[in-house]
Amino acid sequence: xxxxxxxxxxxxxxxxxxxQTRVLVxxxxxxxxxxxxxxxxxxxxxxxxxxxxxxPGVMLPPLGLQRLDGRLVTIWPAGEPLTMADVDAGTTPxxxxxxLLALLHARRAPAGLPPAGGPSRLPRAMAxxxxxxxxxxxxxxxxxxxxxxxxxxxxxxxxxxxWHLGQIVRHDxxxxxxxxxxxxxxxxxxxLARPAAWYAAGLLxxxxxxxxxxxxxxxxxxAVSAGDxxxxxxxxxxxxxxxxxxxxxxxxxxxxEPPDDAAEALVSACVRIVAATEAET
Amino acid sequence: xxxxKCRGRMRTFDRNGVHIEQCDNCxxxxxxxxxxxxxxxxxxxxxxxxxxxxxxAHGGPAWGGHHGGHYGHRxxxxxxxxxxx
Numbered sequence: 259x260x261x262x263x264x265x266x267x268x269x270x271x272x273x274x275x276x277x278q279t280r281v282l283v284x285x286x287x288x289x290x291x292x293x294x295x296x297x298x299x300x301x302x303x304x305x306x307x308x309x310x311x312x313x314p315g316v317m318l319p320p321l322g323l324q325r326l327d328g329r330l331v332t333i334w335p336a337g338e339p340l341t342m343a344d345v346d347a348g349t350t351p352x353x354x355x356x357x358l359l360a361l362l363h364a365r366r367a368p369a370g371l372p373p374a375g376g377p378s379r380l381p382r383a384m385a386x387x388x389x390x391x392x393x394x395x396x397x398x399x400x401x402x403x404x405x406x407x408x409x410x411x412x413x414x415x416x417x418x419x420x421w422h423l424g425q426i427v428r429h430d431x432x433x434x435x436x437x438x439x440x441x442x443x444x445x446x447x448x449x450l451a452r453p454a455a456w457y458a459a460g461l462l463x464x465x466x467x468x469x470x471x472x473x474x475x476x477x478x479x480x481a482v483s484a485g486d487x488x489x490x491x492x493x494x495x496x497x498x499x500x501x502x503x504x505x506x507x508x509x510x511x512x513x514x515e516p517p518d519d520a521a522e523a524l525v526s527a528c529v530r531i532v533a534a535t536e537a538e539t
Numbered sequence: 540x541x542x543x544k545c546r547g548r549m550r551t552f553d554r555n556g557v558h559i560e561q562c563d564n565c566x567x568x569x570x571x572x573x574x575x576x577x578x579x580x581x582x583x584x585x586x587x588x589x590x591x592x593x594x595x596a597h598g599g600p601a602w603g604g605h606h607g608g609h610y611g612h613r614x615x616x617x618x619x620x621x622x623x624x
Contacts (some may be wrong), residue, residue: 342618379624424622460604461617471597487597495600506616520617523604530602537601 259327260284263291266324266331285336289321294330294439302372303330303439309368309416310438316361317441318427318434337427337436345423352466354433355426356473359449362435363480365416367443374417375440376448377410380497383504390508396517396525400503403528406535407500408493413445415480421449446481450474451494455502458495459527461520499527542567555581 259282264273269287277283282293294303303323310317321333344350384404387397418425419440426433453470456462475484482490506521517525540549540560547564557577560569570578 340622342622345618345621420624422620422622422624424624454600456620458600458603460606461620464606468596484597488600492600496602502620506620509616518616520620527602527604530604534600534602 259293262326263293263331266326267291267333288336290334290336292332292334293326294332296329298330299372300330303332305368305371306438306441307332309371309441312368313362313365313435315432316358316435317438318429318436334436335429337429337434339427340423350423350466351426351433352470353473355421355423356470356475356479357477358426358433358435359418359421359446359481360474360477360479362418363415363446363449364478367414367416371416371442374419374442374444374448376417376419376444376451376494377497379420380404380407380501383501383508386508387504390511392507392511396507396511397504399525399528399532400500400507403496403503403531404500406532407497410497411445411447411493414443415446417442417444417446418449419444422452445490445494446479447490448494448498450481450491451498452502454491454495455498455524455527459499459502459523461523496531499524499531503528540569543569557581 260273260275263282263284264286267284267286267289269289271287274285275283276285276290280295284291307320307323311319313319318334318337321335324331324333340350384401387400418435418438419442420437421435425435425437427436428434450471453462453467457464457467471482471487475482475487482488488495503521503524506524507517510517510521541547542549542562542565544567545562545565547562549560549562549569552559552561557574558571559574561567562569
């Protein structure tokens with residue numbers, strides 16, 4: 259499959275496998291080719307690619323859509339991704355992330371675009387928690403926090419649906435969002451919710467969180483109010499905390515390892531979510 | 540002793556080896572020789588041990604956690620989490 263994907267790129271040059279999970283992503287020359295999961299909805303993907311193609315300066319535009327062995331394959335210009343070395347060096351472009359999301363959220367989602375995929379990840383993570391054989395005493399606070407979560411708010415803003423630091427690349431000198439697989443109308447606060455959850459769990463340096471949120475607001479971001487951003491963030495950040503905790507402990511259980519510091523921090527945040535909910539009622 | 544400013548009564552306090560006289564009347568403080576330097580040294584030691592970034596301008600949730608301040612040194616799943624769904 260890797261060689262066939264590289265052939266679709268029609269480029270000379272070294273072939274590198276960038277990701278091999280439910281998706282297979284291969285770089286060949288200056289092009290990246292992505293084989294989507296076999297169950298991908300073609301209609302939905304086409305609508306999302308069209309939307310991405312119409313967001314100059316915000317999202318990397320696709321080069322094409324093909325089919326290979328029954329799988330949908332998208333072709334992209336190769337951007338320069340952020341690396342863990344950037345994070346270690348303290349050069350993470352948090353401001354760029356905030357600015358790009360603000361620009362995205364300023365758009366109304368085009369008609370026919372399926373809902374943003376963010377909220378649907380949470381039940382999947384809970385199913386994964388159940389399937390991974392996580393000890394009950396570890397899973398219990400995550401399940402308890404899950405049971406307290408507020409309903410997902412509807413929204414019509416164009417929302418990325420799966421934003422993290424792997425979702426920005428530098429292309430022709432400018433940072434752009436990538437991966438429209440979960441793009442759609444939704445509550446845009448969900449795009450800020452993953453960093454918000456990292457921050458609330460004590461994992462993300464408060465200075466980095468402030469850089470991100472301040473840049474988002476300065477660029478006119480509409481997902482949250484400047485005066486009280488946690489009014490809109492609180493619900494989605496709780497949901498992402500539960501999702502991240504479930505994923506982290508499930509991953510550790512599958513590797514046969516105890517939860518590490520980061521997983522423990524997220525589980526502790528779940529305990530605090532339950533306590534905060536009890537205090538509110 | 541008598542306050543050199545208002546002639547009020549000075550009360551003596553001992554705090555971590557620093558000898559302080561405070562006036563009951565005007566609340567003015569009198570330090571013995573070298574004690575201002577001692578206080579300055581203690582203050583800077585305290586600041587080094589307890590330095591924390593200023594509270595975030597945009598607040599946080601009621602259920603927010605403690606920030607340890609060792610963000611750059613965590614070699615665990617945290618850095619990977621920054622890049623994954």
